[in-house]
Amino acid sequence: MEVQKINIRGVYFANVTMDEAASFVEDRVKAGEVTAIYTPNPEIVQMCIEDNSFYEVVNSAELIVPDGIGVVKASKILKTPLKQKVAGVELGERVLDIAARNGKGVFLFGGKDATRTESGVSVADQCIPIFEKKFEGIKVVGTRDGYCKKDGEENDETIRHINESGAEILFVCLGAPLQENWIYKNRDRLPNVKVYLGLGGSLDVYSGNVKRAPKLFIKLGLEWFYRLLCEPKRIGRMMKLPKFYFGT
Ligand code: UDP
16 A cells, blocks of 8 residues: 655655554555554654754654644645544554454563552553453563663663564554654664554553543544643643744
8 A cells, every 4th residue: 555645844744544554554564564653743843853863763664644633733734734643542552453363463662660650560561451351362472661771781682572572563662752763773673573663652541551631632632732731741842842833
């Protein structure tokens, strides 16, 4: 399946619906083609604008979808409208379903380790029983919390761990720009992996530690506002957004 790419301030977004994004991924999984999926929101586009070297990292992904109503709005202002917002959390669930139906092992990398959670179980490990209930036949073949070092020997250990698990689908949930940089730097060292997803805080959502906004907020394009209400410290990050819309 060919996807049309739309340039939004230098980032090449795929002009796809959620269903199209999922079939693109499934076709490539079946064909054994490597696919990195990034889900930039306006903050990530703004990071590229402020540090041009990040463009190469972001644009290296085979599928870039707009996780944020702000990117979709910008596409309309630029008169090159994207079809819709493709929320990373939801696309991640579609990929889990693809993995389960095609018998592909999943590895979850990222999120808090056992010492940082109330239950004493890492966030990635908390996801396992939830996924097993929701996606029949899914095989989560390994997990690694996101608070290890991302370079040197500790990172070699992470790579070995993923390779030994035989995983073909890898969730990298470290937040931006850590996760995109990690995938970009390490993808050549992971010969089994066919799908990489850079998915920020999605393990926190799957595990039930963080709630998504109520449906009405999502429908009105106000999910970002709900997140701001829940986590007021995000204001520092969000202050960058007017720059994204109006230029520097
Ligand atoms: N995180 C991590 N390692 C780090 C820093 C962050 O695993 O060194 C995790 C953190 O626990 C959270 C996610 O990365 O689950 C970042 O979530 P956030 O909501 O900030 O990311 P966004 O989805 O907004 O990019």
